[in-house]
Amino acid sequence: MEEAGQVPKAVTDGRAGTPVDEKTYREVVQFLYREAELQDLKKNREWLALWTQDASYFMPLRVTKEREVSGLLERKQGGFIVDNREFLEDRVRREETDFAWAENPPSRTRHFISNIQVEEGGGKNEVKVKSNNLVYVHRGDDTSYDTFSYGRQDILRKVDGSWKIASRVIITDQSRLTIDRISFFL
């Protein structure tokens, strides 16, 4: 079992897993699309409800190395984001105050998801999901927009008949991030 919040080997070794059955695949894809919609509409409470109680939301640092595509650093070497459930809740509470200046006025985002692969694995009642992601962001009267390209490796778990996100690893395609700031969920 891959440990939640670690950089999964599959992200970097390209190893193919065992695909899930078609019904599960459709459920997972539907789940991800629904999640993206909640992100873009900033329905943060509903979005938070999609996570398990032991959630991990992790974006490792990435460096440029000779002859190494990955350049991803281990969890213990840090990260751009190292949230647990408690802190995801804090982020949601933050945006409910009048003082989340980076998101007031709110950014307009559009999350795009593609290349979705759903594989058996993780733990009991869990699947592993790999996807490619792009988010478009525009703020205020800015004269330009941000796009941010990233991979995701999720572990989804079926809890009481519904899929929940137990672990998400965000793989940035930049080593020096040029996005203004990350004040929304990836």
Added chain:
Amino acid sequence: MTSVVSQKREKLDALLDDAEKSISEGRVPLQMFSNPDVFELETEKLWSRVWTFIGHESEIPKPGDYIVRNIGPYDSIILIRDSDGVIRAFSNICAHRGMRLCRADVGNTSHFRCPYHGWTYNDKGRLIGVSYRDSSYGDYPVLEKYEEGLSKVKVETYSGMIFGNLNPKAEPLKEFLGDFTWYLDMMTKRTDGGLEFYPPLRHISNFNWKIGAENFGTDSYHFRTTHRWLIVVGIFPDIDFVGTQASTNGHGISVITGDPTKAPLPMMYPIHWPGLLPLAQQHLKPGQWDVFSKAFTFHGNLFPHLSFLNTSQGRGSFLTFRTWTPIAPDKTEFMAWFAVEKDAPEKFKQKSYDDYTQQHSLAGAVEQDDIEIWKYITKNSKSIAARKIKLNYDVGINNRNPVKDWPGPGLTAGIPNEMVAIEFWKKLVKYLRQ
């Protein structure tokens, strides 16, 4: 007829005259942040000869370990620990035809080979080989002629921190740091092992570097407005920050202690790593220990652009260093290191890292609001109106008498204050003038 060059000189002189006069009156012209002439002048007069932090010894622990860092907007520097363990720095430029030698961020090597014509340099920067030597140079002694190899960058360390200087005739680092080492030691010399720096987070954002430097140097005043959400959700108490600011030579620190008559602020280490306290007491001078043991936060800026924050803000205790390297008048590379005592328990290191990252960095729940503000100050500083607007630095104006019985060096004042920022600007203009 006046030449273009002398017209430009006159324009710059007028700008600096205005800045100097304003700063002496506690004002800073808003256009100083992103005026392109100021940016150009900073490249010529500041980054070309000031000591800048470029890394920590713990980032290159083994012989052959290297990292690539920048000084100022244009200079890429290779920082390497050679096979003898000596830390060296070179311009990342092949001496033959100017190609960038190393295009990775980090690695381990015995040599660098240029991809253009194969000129090869060892870990001491010396030219040790050229491709097709016989057919290209015959008996011409190219290696001897270019024995110097890569252009050297002056490099010195203090307490594990590595500083580089593009001016070969620069004053010794110790002289540049001056009395400020008294304050640096409070953060870097609390245990036998000293600090380790984790790999830095790198982020390019749309603000001018000086805004980050003065915010960290002086600004405890913004906290309860910019970061008010922490108070609203109950992570942080709503109380006045009090304490002492100190400035020496343009370097500044704010030591926040909280108001002892009101609800106590979370102290730096007693909850999360009480084991640090006896070690710190043993390693620090009595005056330093007195300051450290009563503090809730240290924040500051080592001139020109190494900022630091050591605090319990949020849920844990952490220490971070960061540089604001200019890329353009309105663009800065923000490089942030988490630092922790090597001898700290692993559990504390992880908790401290997580707490730091959750609050700070471009996704941090605290720092993203700073970035929003810095971005709009920078935009505004390009306006026509900015040429006549002078920013106000009067916070603590009645509280700028030397703090009584303060054990540390430098000019001191009570917190909240903007004294440290004014001293930063004085120092900057001095560099731009010389």
